[in-house]
Amino acid sequence: MQDILERLNAGEVVVGDGGMVLQLERRGYVKAGHWTPEAAVQHPEAVHQLHREFLRAGADVLQTFTFYCSEDKLELSGNVTDITGAEINEAACDLAREKWLKGSALVAGCVSQTPCYLGNHNEAEVKSLFKKQMDEFLKKDIDFFIAEFFQYVEEAAWAVEVLKTSGKTVGATMCISPHGDMSGLPPGDCAVRLVKAGADIVGVNCHLDPTACIQTVNGYMGLPEFPFVVLLSSLSLICRSLTRWDVHKYAREAYEAGIRYIGGCCGFEAYHIRAISEELRAERGFLPPASEKHGLWGAALEMHTKPWVRARAHREYWESLLPASGRPKCPSMATPEYE
Incomplete structure (x- = not known):
């Protein structure tokens, strides 16, 4: 398979996967509040099933189920099992690389914000946590890295700096609004800082609805320094869930804004990813297997x-x-x- 940057630089649309943490919590495999990914070791069949669903819905990238998998977060969340962060990271890579899935999608090794950063802002300590995870991912030869769900650009930049030492492509996404990160730095300035840190792909994920996410990304793009492609994810929750038709609109608006890596975050289910794939079927040149019995725009209802x-x-x-x-x-x- 082509490297993700080769695909994006060629103008291809790359569809990401959806939200795994909330899906697994709803199914009883993740504890709400902690949101840590022990299920990769304890219940690998559940994680594998979600990968299969997203892949069948048209995802080009499968992210490892490693959200909040730094050792400090596992300790803070009361992980009283004998499962280590290394075991979770390695199991998550194996699940995304499993024989049934292998070769069908790129695998992204993911790191996220750490309690350590909020606790002491110690650069060396925070970077050591990211390096530990990076080394575990490299043993499994993942395709590229994503530093996701960062509220402070400083910490996101530290993650990028560490991950770039691997020699692999690095994407960085922040959960920020059009107003900027938690320190008040505007989106455009956040994007520039991430690129200077070495990020090949930048974008936003989580916390806000698709419209706000696209507005935030446009805050990235309105700069003369904009030499990079954009990763975009967004949010839907149980009682405020986006319909599949909302996601059709989201995918089209994102594409028209120049975004070529489009996926989902918390609450995004397989049918949301299928809606992205269906909306951009002409640009991608195919429909996913999950559309076979579905019918575009409800046509099967005939x-x-x-x-x-x-x-x-x-x-x-x-x-x-x-x-x-x-x-x-x-x-x-x-x-x-x-x-």
């Missing part, structure tokens, strides 16, 4: 027994639909009971 459902089997219906929350007295629509 076979439904009820005429009012058959009437929904077209794009115009779903693009104009304004879904209700489905929840009685939804807070966004409720009226106060007292003045």
Whole structure:
């Protein structure tokens, strides 16, 4: 397979995978609040199944299930098992590289923000945590690195500096808004700092909706220093979940903004990734296997027994639909009971 930079520099669309931590929490494999990835060792079949679903939905990249896998985070989260960070990192790489998946997608080794940074801002200590993870990934020969979910550009830049010593491509994504990182540095300045640290790919992920994510990325792109491609992920949660049609719009707007690496984060399920793949089918030149029985824009509904459902089997219906929350007295629509 081509290196990710070769594909992006050729103008290809690269589809990322979706959110694994929240999906596994919903299925009972991850503890909410801690969000640490022991499941890669304890329940590898669950992690493997998610990889398969995202791959079938059209993902070109599978990220290792290593979110919050630095040793300090595992200790802080009360990891009382005998499972080490090294075991989790290595197992996660094996799962993404498993025989059934191998050769079908690029594998990205992922590191994320550390409690150590917030605790003491000790550059040497923080970098040592990233280097430990990097060395574990390199044993498994992952394709490239992603430093994801950083709120402070300083820590993200430290991660990039360490990961670049591997000689592999490095992407860096921050969970920031159009207002910038937690220290108040604007998105454009964050992007420049990441590039100067050595990042080949920069972008945003998590915390905000797709529209805000695209606005933030545009804050990156409005600079004369913009010589890099962009990785974009975003957020959907249970009661505020994006519909597949929302994701069609998100994928098109991201593509029109010049973004070529498009994926999902917390709450993004396989059908969201499938929607990205379907929206950009002309640009990619194919549909994913998960679209075989689905039908674009609900076309498969033409076979439904009820005429009012058959009437929904077209794009115009779903693009104009304004879904209700489905929840009685939804807070966004409720009226106060007292003045």
